[in-house]
Amino acid sequence: MSAVPEFAGKKIVMLAGPGESTNILFHALDAEFGVHRIIVETPVSQKQLLKRRAEKLGWATVLGQIAFKLAVAGPLGRGSQARLAALKKANQLDDRSLPEDRTIRVPSVNDPACIARLQALSPDVVVVNGTRIIAKRVLTSVPCPFLNTHAGITPLYRGVHGGYWALANNDAAHCGVSVHLVDAGIDTGGIIAQALIQPGPEDNFATYPLHQLIAGLPLLKDAVRAALGGNIQLRPAPEGTSRLWSHPTLAEYWANRRRTGVR
Known part of the structure; x- marks a missing residue:
């Protein structure tokens, strides 16, 4: 663990769900600033997650999402391992497990x-990375900013798979990543920085998120630096309709692919 001299004595704490993106973010921030501790939550069970999703979207949609995961997302992920490994290597991403001596469960x-x-x-x-929606009582429990890297251009592409949905909507001008303040809403906090990604023909649904993480890392580092220095500045939101996106159903994915070619 290292620390930037000007921020000696400052504490960076991560609040995250388990997973590869959390590992990558931790090591990137730790190498740059030194991360004091990382608090990792236990994920919501799959059964509970599906039940909650069905209450919002209906079982017909949820079953279509499950079909997409089994028939498309799973195979794409398995078939994209070489591409994902190449992206991680080219960008020197460290996805090793979190150090247990600094991890709080x-x-x-x-x-x-x-x-x-x-x-x-x-x-x-x-x-913050990969957690459930954080309650206001948590966000106000300590007097410091909470920062999040969101895989989408907010507020147009809130929710999940913002890069995919932008491309599926022929909206490459808003296919990217956002770093924002966390509030009690879903990806509704003030925008600190945004960047676009340009996936290649070898990319697909399984690789877009890693492109977004790569593009978001320097933005997050700048935001952390600004937060530690007490000078976070917000930028205006892009024009357009704010929308909360969910996982595609199998029917939606194939309709989008026939219409746009987006994989």
Whole structure:
């Protein structure tokens, strides 16, 4: 763990779900600034997740999403391993496991145990990645900014798979990544920075998120630097309709692919 001399004594705490993107973000920030601790929540069970999604979208949509995952997303992911490995190598991404001596496990980011940990750690900035929606009581439990890297251009592409949905809508001008402040909404916090990605013909649904993570890393580092220096500046939101996107169904994916060629 290293630290930038001008920020010596400042504490960066990550609040995250388990997964490769969390590992990559941790090591990138740790190499740049030094991460004090990372609080990792236990993910929502698949059964509970599907039930909640069905309550919002209906079982017909959820079953279509499951069919997409089984018939398309899974095979694409398995078939894209070489491409993903090449992108990680080219961008020197470190996806090793988190160091256990700096990792704190909690049942949920919204559990009282998480609030207690945050207050005890007294961070100067909290970096969020891959968690469930964070309750306002958590966001106000410590007097520091919470930053998130979102795989989409907010507020046009909130929710999930923002890069894919932009391309599927013939909206390459908004296919990218955002770094924003976290509020109690879903990807509705103030925008700090945004960048576009330009996937190649060898890319697909499984590789777009890694492109977004790569493009977002320097933005996140700049945002952390600004947060530690107390000079975060927000930028105007792009014009357009704010929309919350979900996972594509199998029918949606094939209709989009026939119409646009987007994989």
